Amino acid sequence: MSFEEKTLKSERIYEGKVVNLRVDTVELPQKKYSKREIVEHAGxxxxxxxxxxxxxxxxxxxxxxxxxxxxxxxxxxxxxxxxxxxxxxxxxxxxxxxxxxxxxxxxxxxxxxxxxxxxxxxxxxxxxxxxxxxxxxxxxxxxxxxxxxxxxxxxxxxxxxxxxxxxxxxxxxxxxxxx
Known part of the structure; x- marks a missing residue:
């Protein structure tokens, strides 16, 4: 079984000095869908x-x-x-x-x-x-x-x-x- 999530849409919500925030709409295994709130950080x-x-x-x-x-x-x-x-x-x-x-x-x-x-x-x-x-x-x-x-x-x-x-x-x- 594959656990990968395919990103269908990605929306940048916030862009800051330390972090950015985006919300991705993803396709889950078995054709289900969900949203992922992701904090982007440079490391x-x-x-x-x-x-x-x-x-x-x-x-x-x-x-x-x-x-x-x-x-x-x-x-x-x-x-x-x-x-x-x-x-x-x-x-x-x-x-x-x-x-x-x-x-x-x-x-x-x-x-x-x-x-x-x-x-x-x-x-x-x-x-x-x-x-x-x-x-x-x-x-x-x-x-x-x-x-x-x-x-x-x-x-x-x-x-x-x-x-x-x-x-x-x-x-x-x-x-x-x-x-």
Whole structure:
């Protein structure tokens, strides 16, 4: 059985700086029809940065959609045709001041494919050099450092619940276990 949905009509509802919204009319298997509300997103990167003393670099920031200040790895949206590794290096510097000459891709994943095409690329950054953060206008972040064990404990207690951060920390732990 084929699970594919054929798009019959696509209507752009909203075009924004970060996301676009469209409604697609689709033909389902067995000649049934439905509408799909789709959030289009250019994609993003997340950076699991590890200091020389093995501390994970996190940022604390307020997130309006959930009305909470949360802990997360540095991250940001890809610009048009931007290389994800270059975006990771740029975002790390902007949000934390740390720079590095190289990053290593850990994994990529879809944030929530039921309604968005957003893909997140997660990178590991090591060999960090300290610098001064220069966040985007309107972006307010505080940089924190935490051991892997403390981050895992905060995940277990529900104190870190940002998906990209949870995934990145667990992927990093898994990578270390394989060495």
């Amino acid at each position: 993003a990167v997340g950076i699991l940065a590890v200091t020389e003393d093995q501390k994970i670099v996190l940022v604390k920031q307020f997130r309006k959609p959930i009305e909470e200040t949360i802990l997360e790895i540095p991250a940001g949206k890809l610009e048009a045709k931007e290389n994800p590794a270059e975006c990771a290096i740029r975002e790390l510097s902007e949000e934390t001041g740390y720079t590095t000459a190289k990053v290593k891709k850990l994994l990529e994943f879809y944030s929530s494919p039921g309604f968005t095409n957003e893909i997140l690329h997660i990178y590991l950054a090591e060999d960090l050099q300290e610098g001064v953060a220069h966040p985007d206008e309107g972006e307010y972040v505080e940089t924190l450092h935490m051991s892997l064990d403390d981050a895992l404990e905060k995940i277990a207690k529900g104190e870190i619940k940002d998906a990209k951060t949870v995934i990145a920390v667990l992927a990093y732990k898994n990578m270390l276990n394989m060495i």
